[in-house]
Amino acid sequence: MTGIPLHLFLAITVPLLSAPQQIGSASVEGTVVNLGTNEPIAGAVAELSKPSATPGAPPEAQTVTTGADGKFAFRNLQGGEYRLVATRPGGIYNPAQYGQRDPRSPGTPLTLAANDALKNVRLEMAATGAITGRVYDRNGEPVPYARVLAMQHWYHEGNRLLDFVQVVHTDDRGEYRLFWLPPGKYYVAARPEALQSAGTTSFVNTPDRIALYHEEDSPIPPIVRRVQDNEVITETYELTFYGGQTNPLKARAIDLLPGTTSAGIDIPLAAGTVRPRTVQGIVIDGASGQPAPGATISALPAIFMSSRIQPATTTDASGRFTLRGLTSEAYILHFRTATGNLFGFHRLESGSTNIENLSIVAKPGIPVSGKISFDGRPPADNDPDIARLQVIITQDPGIPGVPSPAPVTPLPNGNFTVQNVGPAGWDFEIYVGGARPPGTYVKAIKLGTQDVLNAKFYPEPGDSQRGGLHIDGPLDQPLEIVLGIGTGTVDGRVVDAKQQPSAYRTVVLLPDIPLRHRFDLHRVTTTDTAGKFRFQNVDPGSYKLFAFDRIENGAWEDTTLMVSYESGGQPIRIQEHSQQSVEVRVIP
DSSP states (O other): OOOOOOOOSOOOOOOSSOOOOOOOSEEEEEEEEETTSOOBOTTOEEEEEEOOSSTTSOOEEEEEEOOTTOEEEEEEEOSEEEEEEEEOTTSSBOOEETTOSSTTSOOOOEEEOTTOEEEEEEEEEOBOEEEEEEEEOTTSOBOTTEEEEEEEEEEETTEEEEEEEEEEEOOTTSEEEEEEEOSEEEEEEEEEOOGGGTTSSOBOOOGGGTTOOBOEEESOOOEEEEEETTEEEEEEEOOEETTSOOOGGGOOOEEEOTTOEEOOOOEEOGGGEEOOEEEEEEEEETTTSSBOTTOEEEEEESSOOSEEEOOEEEOOTTSEEEEEEEOSSOEEEEEEOTTSSEEEEEEEOSOSSOEEEEEEEEEEOEEEEEEEEETTSOOOSSOTTGGGEEEEEEESSOBTTBOOOOOBOOOTTSEEEEEEEOOTTEEEEEEEEESOOTTEEEEEEEETTEESTTOOBOOSTTOOOBOSEEESSOOSSOEEEEEEEOOEEEEEEEEOTTSOBOTTOEEEEEEOGGGTTOGGGOEEEEOOTTSEEEEEEEOSEEEEEEEESSOOTTGGGOHHHHTTTGGGOEEEEEOTTOEEEEEEEOBO
């Protein structure tokens, strides 16, 4: 499957055609240099862009290519907020952004007044590096055409996930070279592939796209057979990391410095060579109680990996199926009947033995009804604001192959019904979208006496704490969704130990610990050149403000990591319609 972008650290816009620029009197001048030096970079493309005045249109941008002195200049600019980025064709350098504090951090906007002349801007581009090594089997023999992935971690709702950013293959000597890699921390993993797939799965990003994370899955596990003591042994392969680990949570990282090559990153595949499991069973149509022919069924590894083997099959005329090539890890089986209206899931625990006569029942989704209203607004049978809203219910976590139910628009009296919510036994998150009036927020979601909005549960060991609605069967009560009117605003300044402004620092607004699992309440921004920041449309409640000198993107979602920072946070209470200004000390 083609890689799908999941996460983006660097926002780099390179339009095909530059929009015409209106004439002004501001200007920006500077130099593009090699990181940590005064060495100018010739042939770099400096791009200055600003949001388009037309909603939905691409940014208005203009570009300049540097000469031997590395200099660039933009003149006759109007006042406003801009983004300044430098790239260089050829893959030698990582893009640089105005306001970066290191090669992997996001940049910050550049704000110009009508007659500003900004001079001596430095954009420091880091040279890319490479990782090289060899992939070999249990006998020390080279493995040709093994798939080798460069992976990086990121955070999602408190979980550290590994996604790949580049894929290459070993040559006939089992050697590989991952290249054009910006400086940073990488995890390298390998898995053999069938030779008939040659030329179809390499994925080499240029440096300006290396921060795009990707995921893919394949329904075909790599299976080999060999003879040992006159017995035919069938084996399959898990993704094996540098250091010999197959568990992504224990993988060894490689810290790649600018312009360097990390050599000798050899990967032994013995640890990832396992006997495959087979799962046999039957899918039952929960509506009729009869076997379900033509049902699709697949096995998704329970621990997220961006490059997964997801064995899949279809039931025969008697509703029976056989899944081959599963490893010893835990899986989630998800299945759907041929008509598509019955589905379900089943968790397979980790183990090494085959499973036979597994019976799983596909059931219809469940209708979820409720009413949505505005706090303090008298009920009306024809509220135009309610008619512009949408109620969205999604699985948490999502199940590949099991689509979430379609969003619904409430009736003018606030009543709604979301059809086909399922599968039963899963957890769901509820959102209110559509054209919400300015300053509104979700104040409450209740099911009888149950607080659905702030509920906390622990789905699986190691998973993040999440709120939401757990559905085991038809609901006997309607959902009640209440929107409050009157969000708050927080602005302020970040200072260091000497009370000096701290520019380009990460500021994070987190709800108090009892609601830290409400990731929809997490807010993040970066201070400007004067150390100032601003959060708008903040839900009322109790929060803490954290200003970090340096922190990995998203790491504040990790509750274990945040323990050491908690005392450095500044408590703040947001009221409806409030506007507060605070001064925050940066956490070194």
